[in-house]
Amino acid sequence: MKAFTYTLIILAISLFAFACSKPNTETITHNGPAASPSPAASMPDEFAATRAIFKKNCSECHGEDATGGTKTVDGKKLKVPSLRAGHALGHFDEDFIKQITKGGDGMPAFKDKLTPEQINELVHLIRHEFQGK
Ligand code: HEC
Numbered sequence: 727m728k729a730f731t732y733t734l735i736i737l738a739i740s741l742f743a744f745a746c747s748k749p750n751t752e753t754i755t756h757n758g759p760a761a762s763p764s765p766a767a768s769m770p771d772e773f774a775a776t777r778a779i780f781k782k783n784c785s786e787c788h789g790e791d792a793t794g795g796t797k798t799v800d801g802k803k804l805k806v807p808s809l810r811a812g813h814a815l816g817h818f819d820e821d822f823i824k825q826i827t828k829g830g831d832g833m834p835a836f837k838d839k840l841t842p843e844q845i846n847e848l849v850h851l852i853r854h855e856f857q858g859k
Pocket of ligand 1: 780
């Protein structure tokens, strides 16, 4: 008789567990698609500050998506290269750092506006977000 009671208890527990596991599995499936972009969603956090710097200091010419193009800045027509393609892919990080720090050919220098760390992070942002490296 005792064994029967145990069996009942175990049965009840497993039924309970089964009943509970069902909504759980559902939650997991629901989270599935939401969870998969989350590594990408964690990028905006990693680069959030730098993206804001880019938006504020660079996007006027380079565009928020870094495709560049012909821009009129302060009444001057500027041909801004894409940071996604062309030469930008072949240039080294040091070239980028130099260009951002010292400017040139229509681009202002940022050495007094940004710290070397911020400039470094901008290069990471360009490589990562715009060039997928
Ligand atoms: C006033 C417009 C302007 C602003 C603002 C500007 N750029 Fe530029 N940028 C240019 C132009 C024009 C060039 C092309 C210079 C050349 O021909 O050498 C350039 C070139 C570059 C390059 C080199 C691309 C290559 O092909 O190697 C990088 C990297 C770059 N900019 C990043 C930035 C970043 C980061 C910022 C913000 C901190 C910024 N730029 C702000 C106009 C601008």
